[in-house]
Amino acid sequence: MPFRNSFFKSAFSVDNVILGLENSKLKVLLIKRSEVPFIDEWALPGDLVRTDENLRDAPKRILSELTGLQDVYLEQVHTFGKVDRHPLGRVITVGYYSLVNLSRVKPKASSIASKVKWFDVFEIESLPFDHFEILGKCIKRLQNSVREMPIGFELLPEKFTLSDVQELYEAVLDKQLDKRNFRKKFLSMGILIDVKEYQTGVAHRPAKLFKFETSKYEEFKAKGFNFEI
Amino acid sequence: MPFRNSFFKSAFSVDNVILGLENSKLKVLLIKRSEVPFIDEWALPGDLVRTDENLRDAPKRILSELTGLQDVYLEQVHTFGKVDRHPLGRVITVGYYSLVNLSRVKPKASSIASKVKWFDVFEIESLPFDHFEILGKCIKRLQNSVREMPIGFELLPEKFTLSDVQELYEAVLDKQLDKRNFRKKFLSMGILIDVKEYQTGVAHRPAKLFKFETSKYEEFKAKGFNFEI
DNA sequence: TGACTTAATGTGATTTATACACTAAATAAG
């Protein structure tokens, strides 16, 4: 670690696991690094925390630079601090994940990144730094969260079908779920409002559309609940 | 924030919520601060992370200085990074909790602290810095953990009774549990070994002693389980 | 030897989880 002490003594950064849903697949937004180390490799977007910036504002800033989005679901997951996790110096990094609605996002290059691209979460096999570990922890946390609170609606359009929700859960948990049991359990929570509309233009029986009752949802988020499925 | 830039530019620290069980009460080890700010106030033990120290080693070091213990249960909970959380400068702190066996610990003053003392967790109403918030998050995490894995044996002596375990759970969850249901569920997990011994010297029917099967326990810790009670 | 204290144990009622297959409503293609 030749640079460890000369380059910078120590710093903290955040790394951001930005997740979205596309074609029933859980996607993560990676950037092509435009700086050493690992220049030109795909990595998690991240940045140093500024001295006058609240920790939680750093991932928000990154998210907004990359996607333009302001109010997104954001959760801190874990802090990574092995001495040699960064080849250029001592950097402790805080891992966050956020859930964004892919249809509203046109990610674009920025000062942080020369390119930005969505990748299939479950097909990624390695990442620079300890980013693969960070990604792993975030996915695990999301999977746990989704069982404990009706999270993830951030990933859906405003009006959605029950099948959309099930696909979301299947994408996040990476496994198939029973349709009837899923619907039974989900509806019984009472956080969905039947908007009395139907899908149109589909070559099959159109599904009912729902949106959800934000108040009940917030209640659940606060209290937590059990959605083992 | 007069000193913010002159005292130190930025630093990271850890704060350690060290928990033990005494008289069926969940206790936390606080130190009487021997430094500004908040000199002479009771606070969580914490310290700056050294440049050449892995993050996770910092709470271990503190724990070992205060209690002499080496291998304790330690879990990272959350990182706190509001700009003004520390009156003297920008300090981002990582909160950990650990579980220690009170009978094996004689905490003593050290370079960090002029005095050390166990406090009733649920009677603490405020702490300096954002330590009250850190404590709160740690307790919440412990309460969740205890429902998901057979955690907390670190808080018990080597041989213990089922009532000890129940008291532990009651102390952590801060509520009464039904004896028969508790025992039924706990025994069914199969992580306890009946050591064929009994309590002695108690003025009532003596209870069976158990220890636990580390292998099954590790299995559970890895996989997680459901102990909703 | 009687009073006291905590240990230990089982059952029935209720709730929750699971497995599973057919009919309904739209479009597309001939």
Place this chain on the structure above:
DNA sequence: CTTATTTAGTGTATAAATCACATTAAGTCA
């Protein structure tokens, strides 16, 4: 316009887990 195709939507019976609840057992103490 009839048929094929596709996904939506629904119920029931079985198994498993949870819950509420009261009595007897084995020791010490006075």
